Amino acid sequence: MALDFIKKVFTFGRSKPAEEAPRPEEEQTAPGPQEAADLPLATDPVLPEEMDTAGGPADDEEIDFEAITAAQDDPALLPPIEAIGDLGMVPLSLLEAEAEAGTQEAPLDPETLDAAVPIAEDDLDAMAQAPLSPAQEEAQPAPATEALEPEAAVHVPPAEQAVAETADEAPALSDAAPADTLDAAKAETFGATEAGEAEASTPDDESAAALAASPALPKGFAARSEAVEEVVAVQQKRNWFQRLRDGLSRTSSQLTGQITALFTKRKLDDDTLQDLEDLLIQADLGMETALRITDTLASERYGRDVTGEDVSRIMADEITKVLTPVAKPLTLDLSHKPHVILVVGVNGTGKTTTIGKLAAKLSGAGLKVMLAAGDTFRAAAIEQLKIWAERTKSHIVATKLGADAAGLAYEAFEEARRQKSDVLIIDTAGRLQNRTELMAELEKIVRVLGKLDPDAPHTVLQTLDATTGQNALNQVEIFRNVAGVNGLIMTKLDGTARGGILVAISAKHKLPVYFIGVGEGIDDLEPFEARDFARAIAGTGA
């Protein structure tokens, strides 16, 4: 039911113009980068084609920007923050009913705009020191895990619960492991720096392994768990590789088909090498990798017969070499409480969906996760994230449509600290990398988070849509410079013929690639593995 509803919300959100936060035309303000950072409402992250249909003020409708700007010094105007814990979650049925009745937020009126002004950064400094007002105290949600012993509430991954449920004699895990063991297990699970530089390949597998290895677990359970895990892991690995190959089949079949045609009844000479290089570049693999492949092929087989399989094997090996240094686990520094992950990227690249998938992995492994609905331009984006929060049993902090995203991020960080969340994941509005004023707004979000912790955001993840092709190279360049992107997730690798672009991006930017998305479902996010990916692109066996 939940999945159906999410699909409904996507359709509903994208087709209902009234849900887009109205913002004035860019030409009216044409701010420089710094001014723009303080005028998020004067900017528009939606694509030009979306702007045509976006709801908002009529062309001749005036917005009082002076009043908005003047009001920004008053922190009392900070829009109310909605923190939804497990216990205070908006019931799905209510959201569903709202969606069906079309009662989601209407376009902002001038009063709402007044309430949505950005917070001056000096005020944020003051807020960082200030105690909560009585109204804020009252507005605090009851911590969702308040009634439970906090560590006991987070440490049983669903996989382990399932094992326990099917084995009647298995004792309850929640009584078994002391808090420090659990902290260590959590830290280890995600390669947390708290627990040293432990390599964490797949969070789910490692969380199970960490718990199974815990000396506090009852005897017998670990052995049974390990056996089950082993069978499940082998099966999952097989399924995953098949799915990856299926997803990348358009990329690989196009490439291998052309390679086979090229090498039929031809010896390897300069002309065939040049043709091969052209093919590899057209397949988005990039000049550097194309040359690596042709050089290796030439050194092994020049002047001899070459088959398509020879080329595929060399291609898989060379691509693996390019990808291995960037295929890293996402390292969380759990000493931060929370480790802050900011998710950025161009419109529609899959930020919100990826956040949902990440939250599922993290909370499934026993971490306490908070989400922040920082895409304040689209009502549907906020609703979408609320649904992901409910599905993944994460807390969520959201605010009004059109509110200042930097202010929301700041408030969410404070709330996550209060609730002692392990991880805070902040969604942001999609923006094209060539929209200077929107990129300046992103810069502001990063700056504001740094006021609470100079190291925050600890991870800045950029989502890239695999179907974009070469433009993704430029997206990384600019988001990296502006927002300090230090990790990538490539989405929509299912069914694209342009999966090769991830190789070109890795060769050029050398940023870690943590996960890849191969579908819209909650489980369609997998740790990035160099060899698997290379073989799937080259069309060679598992």
Ligand SMILES: Nc1nc2c(ncn2[C@@H]2O[C@H](COP(=O)(O)OP(=O)(O)OP(=O)(O)O)[C@@H](O)[C@H]2O)c(=O)[nH]1
């Ligand atoms: N096939 C496929 N679809 C995906 C994947 N990841 C996300 N999507 C879909 O892509 C669309 C856009 O995803 P969102 O998560 O809304 O993207 P976003 O970047 O948050 O979008 P904006 O808020 O508009 O910037 C949705 O329909 C998702 O279901 C993926 O790995 N594969």
